[in-house]
Every structure is written in C-alpha cells, then in structure tokens.
Amino acid sequence: MSTEHLVIAIDGPSGSGKSSVSKAAARTLGFGFLDTGAMYRAVAWWCLQRGTDLDDLAAVARAARELPLEMGTDPSAPAVWVAGREIDADIRTTRVSEVVSKVATNTQVRPVLQQRQRELIRELAERDGGVVAEGRDITTVVAPDADVRILLTASVEARLRRRSKELHGTAASAAIDATRDQIVRRDRDDSTVSDFMEAAAGVTLVDTSDLDFEGSVQAVLDVVRARRQQLAPSQG
Numbered sequence: 001m002s003t004e005h006l007v008i009a010i011d012g013p014s015g016s017g018k019s020s021v022s023k024a025a026a027r028t029l030g031f032g033f034l035d036t037g038a039m040y041r042a043v044a045w046w047c048l049q050r051g052t053d054l055d056d057l058a059a060v061a062r063a064a065r066e067l068p069l070e071m072g073t074d075p076s077a078p079a080v081w082v083a084g085r086e087i088d089a090d091i092r093t094t095r096v097s098e099v100v101s102k103v104a105t106n107t108q109v110r111p112v113l114q115q116r117q118r119e120l121i122r123e124l125a126e127r128d129g130g131v132v133a134e135g136r137d138i139t140t141v142v143a144p145d146a147d148v149r150i151l152l153t154a155s156v157e158a159r160l161r162r163r164s165k166e167l168h169g170t171a172a173s174a175a176i177d178a179t180r181d182q183i184v185r186r187d188r189d190d191s192t193v194s195d196f197m198e199a200a201a202g203v204t205l206v207d208t209s210d211l212d213f214e215g216s217v218q219a220v221l222d223v224v225r226a227r228r229q230q231l232a233p234s235q236g
Ligand code: DC
Pocket: 014, 036, 037, 038, 040, 041, 100, 101, 104, 105, 134, 135, 136, 137, 138, 186, 190, 194
C-alpha cells in the first residue's frame, strides 16, 4: 500500500452508478480511470465481429489473449480502441449488452483480462499518482490489496429506474420492464463468477439508493479522504 500511488477499487452491480461516479471521482482526484467492464465488452464485440462462437470457451479465451485492445484511461474522455478503431459506441449496443455475460462468465477469459487489468492499474497508479478502477471483482480478485476498496450499491428499484432513464429516457413501467434483462438477469449471471452484491471483509459499502449523482460522488470521495488520513495522518 502506498499513499503516493493510490489504488481505488470500486465494484458494484449494474445501475449502481459505479461507472459515472468512478469517473467523476477520478477526475476530481486527478487520477487515471479504468473501466474493466469495457474490456469484457470489447472481447464480446470482437467475437461477434469475427463470428467466434461465444459458447466455445477456449476460442473466446484465445480471442481475449489476442485482442489488440487499447484502453483510454483519461476520466474526462475514456475510450476503447481495438486495432486502432474506436469502439465506444459499438460496445454499448443492446446486442453486446445481451451477450457480454457469456464472456464475463467464461472462466478461461477472466484470468486473461484480470492480468491485463492488474498491469494497467499498476501503470496508471505510477503515471497519474493514483487510479480508480471499477468493475465486479476489483476489490476481491484483481486488486484485493488496493488502498481504498468500495462496494457501490443501490436497491434494485433505484438501479432499474436509473438504467431505464439512461436507456429509454423514462422510468415508466414499460421502460422498467424492458430494462429488467440488463439489470436483474445480467447481475444474476455475473454473480455466478464474482460476488459483488455483498461487501467482502475490509470493503466499505456505499449505498446510493437515496443519493443523487453529486451525493454519490461525494460519498466515495469521503471514503477516500478518510482512508488517506489513516494511511498518512500528517498529510490529511
Ligand atoms: O459494467 P458493465 O456492464 O460494462 O460490464 C460488462 C460485463 O462485464 C457485465 O456482464 C459484468 C462483467 N464484468 C465482470 O464480470 N467483471 C468486471 N471486473 C467488470 C465487468
């Protein structure tokens, strides 16, 4: 652990606000940002592009190893490139969202991406003085020794409401129903390989059900500040 290179790990389920809150926290702190979910999405997109059968575990793991992936880690303009092509919009399509759990639950893929994530976290922490890495298994598997470990959560109703507004511009009941697959089914599938519904020992739970965006960012920054004080009492 180091106060010079602060590693902040944030996990949480879909719709917890994890991605936007992590980005904003990284911006405020002047740190790098790593969206690990985007890496699973990039593998899914690449396999769809190349016609790789997502049920062929070894073929998808090979694709993950060979993927010419570059992660943009500036929290003000995070981007994902594969073979020089920017694929930010491509990896957020409904098609990719529907199938990405197949990649994320592939136990031959996970160690490949987890290793890349560890390397990126190390590089960013050194380059920017700190990094905020977000995902499902960062606090437990990728960086269990991170200086700050947070599980960002919210009630299923709050998460459905938020994601529904994001995807459909409304939280009317039809839109909520259409969003259920992206929240409830996906989290159920993803929970079979990582535990991101309950905080592991040493992980601070931040429940954003009753917080707005600014309040959620502030709650995360408060945990970071408290932890920094513990690590270096004289520096505050
Ligand atoms: O956060 P997201 O929706 O972009 O994540 C995409 C998929 O990757 C989702 O199925 C969860 C999974 N994921 C994971 O298994 N481990 C991570 N560290 C990050 C995401």
